[in-house]
Amino acid sequence: MKRFSAELLGRQLTAIFTAWGMPADHVDQTVRAMLYADLSGIDSHGISMMALYQQHRKAGKLVMAPKIDVVQDGPVTALIDGGGGLGHAPGTMAMNRAIEKCMQLGLAAVGVRNSNHFGAAGYYAKLAADRGVIGMATTSGWKESIVPTFGAKPMFPTNPIAFAVPAGHNRPFVLDMATSTAAIGKFTLARRHGRKVPKDWALAPGGKPSTDPQVGLDHRLLTPLGGTREMGSHKGYGLAAMVEILSTVLTGGSYSPTRRQRYGDAAPFNVGHFFMTIHPAAFRPKVEFAADMDHLIDALYGTPRADRRQPVLVAGDPEETARREGTKRGIPLPDDLVALLTDIAGDCRAENLLKPASRRRKA
Amino acid sequence: MKRFSAELLGRQLTAIFTAWGMPADHVDQTVRAMLYADLSGIDSHGISMMALYQQHRKAGKLVMAPKIDVVQDGPVTALIDGGGGLGHAPGTMAMNRAIEKCMQLGLAAVGVRNSNHFGAAGYYAKLAADRGVIGMATTSGWKESIVPTFGAKPMFPTNPIAFAVPAGHNRPFVLDMATSTAAIGKFTLARRHGRKVPKDWALAPGGKPSTDPQVGLDHRLLTPLGGTREMGSHKGYGLAAMVEILSTVLTGGSYSPTRRQRYGDAAPFNVGHFFMTIHPAAFRPKVEFAADMDHLIDALYGTPRADRRQPVLVAGDPEETARREGTKRGIPLPDDLVALLTDIAGDCRAENLLKPASRRRKA
Numbered sequence: 090m091k092r093f094s095a096e097l098l099g100r101q102l103t104a105i106f107t108a109w110g111m112p113a114d115h116v117d118q119t120v121r122a123m124l125y126a127d128l129s130g131i132d133s134h135g136i137s138m139m140a141l142y143q144q145h146r147k148a149g150k151l152v153m154a155p156k157i158d159v160v161q162d163g164p165v166t167a168l169i170d171g172g173g174g175l176g177h178a179p180g181t182m183a184m185n186r187a188i189e190k191c192m193q194l195g196l197a198a199v200g201v202r203n204s205n206h207f208g209a210a211g212y213y214a215k216l217a218a219d220r221g222v223i224g225m226a227t228t229s230g231w232k233e234s235i236v237p238t239f240g241a242k243p244m245f246p247t248n249p250i251a252f253a254v255p256a257g258h259n260r261p262f263v264l265d266m267a268t269s270t271a272a273i274g275k276f277t278l279a280r281r282h283g284r285k286v287p288k289d290w291a292l293a294p295g296g297k298p299s300t301d302p303q304v305g306l307d308h309r310l311l312t313p314l315g316g317t318r319e320m321g322s323h324k325g326y327g328l329a330a331m332v333e334i335l336s337t338v339l340t341g342g343s344y345s346p347t348r349r350q351r352y353g354d355a356a357p358f359n360v361g362h363f364f365m366t367i368h369p370a371a372f373r374p375k376v377e378f379a380a381d382m383d384h385l386i387d388a389l390y391g392t393p394r395a396d397r398r399q400p401v402l403v404a405g406d407p408e409e410t411a412r413r414e415g416t417k418r419g420i421p422l423p424d425d426l427v428a429l430l431t432d433i434a435g436d437c438r439a440e441n442l443l444k445p446a447s448r449r450r451k452a
Numbered sequence: 453m454k455r456f457s458a459e460l461l462g463r464q465l466t467a468i469f470t471a472w473g474m475p476a477d478h479v480d481q482t483v484r485a486m487l488y489a490d491l492s493g494i495d496s497h498g499i500s501m502m503a504l505y506q507q508h509r510k511a512g513k514l515v516m517a518p519k520i521d522v523v524q525d526g527p528v529t530a531l532i533d534g535g536g537g538l539g540h541a542p543g544t545m546a547m548n549r550a551i552e553k554c555m556q557l558g559l560a561a562v563g564v565r566n567s568n569h570f571g572a573a574g575y576y577a578k579l580a581a582d583r584g585v586i587g588m589a590t591t592s593g594w595k596e597s598i599v600p601t602f603g604a605k606p607m608f609p610t611n612p613i614a615f616a617v618p619a620g621h622n623r624p625f626v627l628d629m630a631t632s633t634a635a636i637g638k639f640t641l642a643r644r645h646g647r648k649v650p651k652d653w654a655l656a657p658g659g660k661p662s663t664d665p666q667v668g669l670d671h672r673l674l675t676p677l678g679g680t681r682e683m684g685s686h687k688g689y690g691l692a693a694m695v696e697i698l699s700t701v702l703t704g705g706s707y708s709p710t711r712r713q714r715y716g717d718a719a720p721f722n723v724g725h726f727f728m729t730i731h732p733a734a735f736r737p738k739v740e741f742a743a744d745m746d747h748l749i750d751a752l753y754g755t756p757r758a759d760r761r762q763p764v765l766v767a768g769d770p771e772e773t774a775r776r777e778g779t780k781r782g783i784p785l786p787d788d789l790v791a792l793l794t795d796i797a798g799d800c801r802a803e804n805l806l807k808p809a810s811r812r813r814k815a
Contacts, residue, residue: 327627
């Protein structure tokens with residue numbers, strides 16, 4: 090895979106979004122959030138989403154210059170209408186508002202409705218931690234993939250939840266997790282390598298487990314975290330439901346399984362997000378909080394290992410490692426993704442900055 | 453198993469706590485929370501805890517008439533010091549305070565430090581839902597039982613998290629889950645029936661999985677929700693850490709693995725809890741929120757089944773079913789638990805209201 094600097098990829102995305110008619114401030118927020126995902130090794134939520142964004146845009150499911158409105162605003166809560174555009178701009182706006190509010194009263198929550206894909210949930214949670222406060226972010230989706238325990242049909246998107254917490258000498262704790270057992274991207278990877286997937290990642294139609302990654306990809310019958318009832322899948326299912334409640338029921342977003350039924354196929358996805366912030370200083374001196382976070386994190390790193398070659402990690406470590414590597418050596422993009430960006434740029438007459446393809450285009 | 457009415461058991465517990473020197477208002481709050489657990493079928497968190505409470509009391513680890521102090525109080529946040537007593541009274545006080553505060557500004561969070569076991573987390577979350585707002589509750593513990601992914605030593609208690617959400621025609625959604633794969637009580641049950649436990653519920657010393665329930669009970673090397681890295685145990689581990697952060701790092705409670713190290717064995721457990729409330733009306737009209745909760749819950753009940761005899765449940769259903777049964781027919785108590793209550797009552801010279809044993813005592 091060829092590597093590209095985040096700076097170059099950022100300019101390429103900027104060129105495309107600008108050509109799509111996205112306002113400059115939205116472009117900036119969208120590109121930042123997307124590059125965070127790719128730099129952090131969360132490839133599935135960054136540049137690779139451009140295929141889908143392009144598809145949604147062409148299908149009239151994405152407003153490129155949305156009117157983002159604050160429809161409700163209180164001392165510690167707010168509700169933002171995303172205007173039917175991508176979620177990165179309203180998401181960033183919402184989290185920033187939650188951060189500002191919690192600087193005043195120690196706690197805040199901001200919801201977003203009428204939005205779309207917003208990238209990696211951890212990005213927004215980390216915005217809070219980088220400002221010294223605890224952040225939480227959840228989002229709904231538009232495509233059901235998680236099957237409730239005892240069910241045979243998916244009833245939730247992979248409904249992620251993210252938390253980020255600032256520490257002292259340690260980097261922030263950043264937990265960013267789908268509430269399904271495995272991410273869709275892992276099925277794609279298994280298929281590419283001709284491997285089976287573990288038995289309880291997904292079901293075949295009818296409700297029996299399947300190890301064929303193609304079955305997982307075709308039918309999207311993913312198990313909730315836990316995998317089976319015996320292993321606690323009712324907990325993963327419960328968490329997926331709670332993420333849905335915060336992201337859509339609370340904000341006025343659409344619950345996907347009833348959206349089509351209630352509003353028809355042409356209705357906007359009306360994805361919802363939920364952001365929360367907690368200021369440690371509302372509870373105890375910040376320096377004590379940071380010291381105790383370090384005690385916790387240091388203790389976790391010191392956990393005796395099951396396998397001496399594999400250290401115990403703390404949430405956010407793999408992403409941090411990827412970020413260091415990506416910042417130094419560039420972000421690796423598979424050839425088909427480079428080709429896709431080239432096509433998309435060509436399609437909207439944006440400048441193609443990824444050279445080899447650019448040469449091809451000029452030829 | 454003999455069944456006893458909640459009313460009778462409540463009077464028995466009241467007699468014991470009163471004899472232990474607990475103030476009347478604390479007794480009332482403690483008994484309510486405990487009976488909720490037993491009525492809801494969460495046996496492990498109700499009356500069966502009396503053995504441990506008695507043990508902690510005798511070991512000087514429980515203050516029976518604690519001074520419960522509000523040490524920090526803002527418009528939407530507060531911090532309560534439990535004074536070293538049981539957690540039910542400060543927990544109830546904290547959740548009620550969070551409910552009152554969120555009636556004003558739509559959102560609130562209250563922490564508790566210097567506490568102890570508080571029963572079932574779902575009880576507190578449901579206090580909020582019963583008042584029409586979303587509730588969340590977490591707690592730390594004093595005994596490590598969850599092993600981080602890749603680790604060979606437990607680094608977290610079973611760190612539960614609970615959410616409750618009011619609906620319209622449906623009863624509230626109530627999710628109450630430990631962040632371990634399985635509860636300790638399930639190991640006791642397997643041992644009693646001479647059964648093995650599923651492979652990935654617990655590890656043997658060294659870090660390999662063990663199916664022997666006795667190994668799980670002796671060593672408390674429980675896996676985090678997910679069970680294995682492949683099945684997403686890093687998510688369960690991350691959630692356990694997040695519950696610990698909210699319950700202890702934020703409140704000034706003790707993180708168990710470092711407590712002994714930092715403060716010695718004689719130090720109080722300093723258990724911490726965290727409570728949060730969100731008022732739906734801060735985001736959208738309450739009637740719309742309730743209608744959408746019903747759409748969600750009704751859709752979940754309508755999920756096609758994997759096995760037609762087993763309907764898809766919604767978080768809180770098993771507890772609701774147990775509560776109906778328990779209210780009608782009484783709470784079933786195993787003989788050894790009745791004997792224990794009898795002993796405890798005898799020991800503190802409280803009246804014994806559970807007849808057969810009472811007769812024995814009089815003989």
